[in-house]
């Protein structure tokens with residue numbers, strides 16, 4: 544029996560962690576879904592692959608969505624495998640007109656099958672293709688216009704991608720198709736000097752918080768989630784980091800105001816799912832998709 548219900552606005556759960564599981568994990572997710580708005584976050588749709596869409600995967604995703612009724616379903620602009628193999632990594636795409644046409648057709652197929660809009664996230668990348676003729680914001684903007692999909696802007700991914708490709712993250716954000724953004728991600732990364740790895744295993748870096756301040760304002764207040772997938776701290780520490788987002792939303796962040804004293808209830812909670820905070824009216828945002 545679950546007895547701790549922390550004061551957060553909504554949850555995000557990794558779709559694949561629950562698609563194949565029954566029993567207690569699925570029961571816990573249903574319990575969460577009954578009490579909080581829930582978003583399903585996918586990592587294996589492989590929307591950019593040249594393999595046919597995986598009908599079995601989509602069927603299981605649709606069944607899970609029917610059961611827990613997520614506010615929306617998201618995944619990444621990437622490919623995760625080919626010839627039936629899953630690399631278990633979010634691999635980059637050459638951003639060309641040909642790729643755009645290919646991905647747009649698959650997004651339409653997915654949306655038709657799931658009978659709901661798909662939300663796509665900008666991935667962290669570690670290389671660029673010489674063939675790319677479009678910037679990532681341009682590509683995502685065209686994709687949203689052509690398919691009606693929504694966008695998930697991962698601010699940390701913007702920072703990682705721009706550092707690794709020697710690009711300006713502020714210019715990236717300035718050119719982003721904001722009218723299609725329904726969600727924001729925050730996360731920590733590992734700086735290796737010559738490159739950055741998107742590790743999700745530590746607190747959000749100051750430069751990413753500054754980008755978040757800009758992203759929050761430009762998005763008009765998109766729902767924000769903090770990803771933390773490795774070296775997971777206590778719920779209290781996680782929640783304190785999460786609540787920093789609210790300070791940046793107000794535009795007057797002062798490190799001295801950091802919230803570090805969670806309630807006893809929050810202190811005792813062990814967080815089983817990937818999480819978030821807060822903000823906007825999710826249903827209102829969906830209507831804009």
Ligand SMILES: [Fe+2]
Nearest residue numbers: 664697728770
């Ligand atoms: Fe993300």
